[in-house]
Amino acid sequence: MKSSLIPAVRLTIVLILLLSGVYNLVIFGIAQIAPNHGKGEIVMYNGKVYYSNIGQSFTEDKYFWSRPSAVNYNAAGSGGSNMSPFNKDYLKTVQARIDTFLVHDPGIKKQDIPVGLVTASGSGLDPDLSPAGALIQVPRIARVRHLPENQVRALVHANIQRPLFGLFGPAKVNVLKLNIALDKLSLK
Amino acid sequence: MDTEISGIVCMFVATLVISFPLGRYIAKVYEGQRTLLDPVFNPVEKFLYRISGIHISREMNWKQQMAAMLTINMIWFLLGMFILMNQSWLPLNPDHNPGQSPDLAFNTAISFITNCNLQDYSGETGVSYLSQLYLMFLHFASAATGMAAAAAVFNGLKSSTTDKLGNFYNYFIKSITRILLPVSFIIAILFVFNGMPMTFLGKDTLTSLQGAIMHISRGPVAGYVAIKHLGTNGGGFFNANSAHPFENPDYFTNMVEMIAQMIIPFAMVFALGFYLKRKKLAYVIFAVMTLGFLLLVIPNISMETKGNPAIAAMGINTSAGNMEGKEVRFGAAASGYWSIATTVISTGSVNSMHDSFMPLSGMNMMLAMMVNCFYGGVGVGFLNFFVFIILAVFIGGLMVGRTPEFLGKKIEAREMKIALIVALLHPFLILTGTALASYIYVQDPSAYAAWLNNPGFHGFSEMLYQYASTTANNGSSFAGLGATTPWWNISTGFVLLFSRYLPIIGPVAIAGSLAAKKYTPESAGTLKPDTATFGLMTFAVIFIITALSFFPSLALGPIAEYFTFH
Structure with missing residues (x-):
């Protein structure tokens, strides 16, 4: 188990960067062209915003x-x-x-x-x-x-x-x- | 045809149509064959191997595989505990949510590394965005862990004689880079353009049309919900899970989420057929699983669309079905379908509240988790079915009076012992857990009144469901159960550890032991596993074990509840 500890730690760090980080940032970027920039779809009435x-x-x-x-x-x-x-x-x-x-x-x-x-x-x-x-x-x-x-x-x-x-x-x-x-x- | 029914048929057919080629692709990935997107994935994977110092050409025996698996899971657990307990001061906490208590963090961390996603907290108030992002990482990682274990078992079933089952990291990383990540990405894009938020802003505040102040929770939902379903994880971004209009905005996203959670469990069965070049075996396994699925899902759709007779007795129009806990945009039929899909596979996400389903619908959901291998979770579903195959082979072998063997390898005492332990561990954990909780409850019902949202038989069902869900690594709940207490956090945490890792280690150990044995070519006397007869045999074994183990407890819960009205 000892021999697999170092690779496991390193792999975990780099995968967190990829899966929690890069994956979400790319989707977040694409969401900027989605309705209301990915902040939830809204309707406007009387100058007020509703979801x-x-x-x-x-x-x-x-x-x-x-x-x-x-x-x-x-x-x-x-x-x-x-x-x-x-x-x-x-x-x-x-x-x-x-x-x-x-x-x-x-x-x-x-x-x-x-x-x-x-x-x-x-x-x-x-x-x-x-x-x-x-x-x-x-x-x-x-x-x-x-x-x-x-x-x-x-x-x-x-x-x-x-x-x-x-x-x-x-x-x-x-x-x-x-x-x-x-x-x-x-x-x- | 009724549009609610045609919607369900469309979901099932689409799942089938996508998962067949996906199965062929998965088999190619694990065999290391060339695929279309190699130029994209090869450099990424090489980078990952180099950074983490992994040599994938180094083959591992089953013990080395499991040591690698357990080590990396332990790191995820410790890191998860740390983030969840300290999220209050860590970055990305716009709503200023507090850190989790040690027992809650223990439960949450275990529940996400084990692909269960039991949630004793509410998504809106119990976790920060940093925690959500980490849980998203665990969505990928726990799914890939199950898939890597299944790949090792595939490898062990080959006809060659060896003690090596491939490299754990190789299967694990490729499951992420070549299967989970690209498919999740496509799904997330579909979600973003269909009303699902993807933002790092905190709660919004507004005044409703009628003049009430409203706080509206948001977050990076689209990325989360994509892998939540693809990896059969099921943990919700919000408390209401996929019933929440931001987590499942319309019927289209509902179909995508439903298809996403079933394609890999389907595809893994087909992948086995392609990998071992025994397509007929895969079809037989798939047919048995589908038979079990249909036997559970059709009654649920029917009972939920028929509605609650106690409300019909009040003289109103109940043609929409049992709508308590259900959303108008999905309807009773698609909610009934989801209730079984999410429990046969180990997702445990919900698009309606299972606690408010009709008693026998609730029973079918529990049965789905008690069987736990009709499709099953990504990777592990096949492992559970594999255990039943071993049992069926042994019983079948005894019936025809020959040495039991599976795919040319002899099944002997060692394999049988492991298979039996794994098969009996499941009812043992569910029933012991429920019995202990019931015992504690009846000692002082007033002190533990907050545990149960409903009196009588249904209250018992809430506890039984919780342990069935935990043991099946499912994660859905009869959510009326007040589970945010040390007893539930800690007891389900320990049940999870046993019920996740032993049913992975057992089948991989069997595969390792089979792989090392001499291959005997099939002869006229061989019990062939790729026949309808053997399929029925397996089904009978599953049925008998489940019925014998669980009928008494079900009689005390949902069945008794059913008879209180009928």
Whole structure:
């Protein structure tokens, strides 16, 4: 083992320079031509910067709500609830979310509430809703913002991102982008 | 076809299509044959050899190989302890994260040198960028360690008679320079242009549209996530791992990460076929592994897309599936697929929270780690399967009444003893660990309440999962387990040391012993390993050992939990 100690130390040092150093610096260099220079993709609105991939908490009635989050959309401490599916406390939480939703959106049929709206995401930062999760909130938004329902519905449809190449994965709606578009619509 | 299902099919097919030629390439690399990019790699490798004073022409026997492997791993461990404990004052710490406690650093350092990547810390607050860069080095180094061991075993299975298995450093360095580094580089570039950050800036602060203050962690994510998957390491840059939108921004990156983590485990099997010129043997092994994989993954996709019956009973629309702990952009199906892919191979990265999966989905994930050789981690997956082959050859040989032999070399008491020790060590570590933890817990459930996030059977599953994951060098968790305590840091640290190095040393020792034996050409009486019958035989051995070892513990955890609702 002694004879392999010196080569091992030297090899470790030079490999750290290559793999921790050179490899990362080259990718960092290439990232300078990527969107926002590799600092995370952003959307601008009213002169403010937002990260389009990082979900935000939306709880006010005038906005499309985002999904529940176990970490309250803390982007410096991501995580899920890690609740097991039959945990009684957890099921009470879900029931409470359903009840809250029905209070804020009277007239919605319970069996139409999509499960994504009452369950917490894995990261606690989910930027998306399913199309159904956005569409079911249309009547509330229209009522609170005094907009025609079909106009709000059209806005949601315009913001649906289709599956990759139209073939792979689920369709989704970015909640932040949808709410920015909604604010713009209200200003008109 | 449903786009969620077609996405999964596309991922599997793409993995297969890439890994076949990659396997041929890997075989060429280990044989030392010429490859297309020699003009690029030769000078780099020569430089590495010269600087470190390594002579790759010096062949090593199995003991020298393992001594070299253990020595360099020990250096990585010590350096890792030092960096993790002192990261607070070392450079590249823009978020001013504190140094790790000794027990946490012990766990983290071991967990990354062993390719496990169990993380008892949160990526956002528990490590500096310097530590992340060092962990990235370990991603490469631990993966290459496993691959070098597999290459030594390939060498030992050749028909020639020798006590030499090639040079450890040669296999190790070439695994990095010719396989891991170039492929990671391509993947990282794909990531950079699809929304993954690659920056050395610290947290950003902004006001959300609704008016809340938000702090947003960033970092050199793209380079990290590329090798994290290619090397089946799995340790996350952020706490939420590949569920985090910066670590896995969309369905495209999800597909790339999924394909990246499976190509080398697939390719190593094909590489064996090309290396030994026994392609049929490779196909039989691959078929057995795929059978096992499908038996686990199809039920998981089905259960997760069906959703949680307890929530369906509340009368809402659960057609999206079991969405607790899952991200909308991946959906339940791709999350179910990932849950098994990441546990059959030893990645342990997650794109959804395993703790919130349906009970029997959780059981399948544990089974994947308890078997630990359906594809398996880079290099070591094949080593684990090799142990089961030896057992199957021996049992098969007894059944037909002949001396057991594999590829023309006799399997005798010595090889059998090693294979059995390695095969039984796995359940021993998982079950003993879980039993000890359960014992401690029941002594004073209120004192250890923070251990378990969920009561009852699922709480037991959280502990069982942790030791299964540790022993399989997987690194995923039922993350509700409060593992940042000295008991978990230290006990899993020691389990890791045993469960990583003995299952590498054992198969290499068998290969070394087989290599030194006389080659007997195949005759009419030889038990042929490249037949469907032998494949089924191996599958049966795996099934019986797993079922006998683990059924009681699974009955206490996920199976009991299942029956609480049904």
